[in-house]
Amino acid sequence: MNKETEIKLRVSRETLTALREHPLLKKRNKSGWQRGELSNQYFDTPARDLARAHVALRLRRDGEQLIQTLKSRGQSVAGLSERNEWDWYLDTPALDLSKLADDCWPAALADLDKQQLAPLFTTDFVREKAEIAWGRGKAKVVIEAALDLGKVIAGEGEEEICELELELRQGEPAALLELAAELAADLPLMPCDISKAERGYRLFDANSYSLSLPTPQIEAQQPLDDAFTVLAWYLLGSSQRLAEQYRFNGHWKLLEQWLQHLLDLRALLGSLGQAVPRASSRELREALDALIGDWRPRLSAGRDDAQVRQAAPELFAAELGAIRWGRFSLLASQWLLSRAWTTARNERGARAGAAPIERWLNRLFNEEITALPLERYQRQPGDLAEQLPRLERMLAWLRLARGALNIPEADRLYGELHKLHELAVAPADDAVLAARAEQVQTVWMLKGWKALK
16 A cells, blocks of 8 residues: 555646746756556446545556556545555456455445446546656655646546646655645646546536535634644635636535635634734735635625626636636645744744633633624614624634534524624615614624623
8 A cells, every 4th residue: 555645736738838848847857757648447336335435446557557546535635635545457457356355445335245346437648747856955855746638538528637746755745835836836726626536426426526525623622723723724625625616617606605715714814813923824814815805896796796696707717727826725735734823923822822722712702702892883883894804703713613612502603693794794774784783782692692701
């Protein structure tokens, strides 16, 4: 068994061409580009049991070689993935079921009749690969760069494969992100947390592609640093999957969810105080502000305007064709992987980062509630919009970590505060102003709100 650590980046054909001649890759290229054709047949049962168990089984023809491969999905976020992989070289172009033994076969599939395994879809592409190597401090880094161009074919459906894969051969995983971020400084590279196999399943059955990553379960005694890291990875990875699926099918709801993930990440970054010094997160906050500043008005306008919704996929394609989304994603991944915010903070910030999340959240909410005089906004509901950043900070933490708070009716607090936020962003006609005043009163009287004051 091998452990495969790689980052997958969606690109355009023009970017694929530019990568071959990119100065950074040319300088570090130790092998030259080697071209080969890869034909891959993926197998599963009619009920797609392997997909549900998060494994992929394929038979690959690489020149004269026939290779049977079993892959587990492992950990994958923001395009950076680690998965277990088993390879067997075969003499004939047919699955060897005897290789699928207990040492690699998922326990969840122990009772599966492997005779049910049948071809499901293919991925055929031309791969140009090169060994990229350089010194990183005192260590050597070796990465296989692969430029893939071809198609995923499932029945009558097909989708283009056009991507850069960077697979770690030697060195630390951080080197993958460093190389990708350097390339993304002047080329549009979109981290893509969906494998070629997942694309095949999506073509075979559009409902088989799972958008959601498992929602992190935050424990009350978990240190703030750990809780924030887990939540930020979740938001970043989920935003990548939403972006990919919206690019694929253009469903408006996905774009709304994508924006919400960016808003939540921005709200978390804006709430951490000395635990995350502002200088350490400035570049990420500025990038998020630019994205949100462009897309929030579009989403707001699109709620009631079908023409705006119809124009959005083309605008989003242009976003993905520019450099800022991919560059932001890669910089955020680097920042999270290295926990860059911990290196320059003071002693008070370090204590905050080590504090149990429950205690820290209670203090945060107490400060936010003290600075949010609801009695004023009951009298002057037209001014409530000025509190949107504060409402969004509280909502982000309640949405993602309210299970860590020991307060009564936490779910109701989240729901009623969400209603208040929706009224705060709505155009302020007489009916909305009256509803704001009434909702302010509702929130003010909640047991959970009182417990956090």
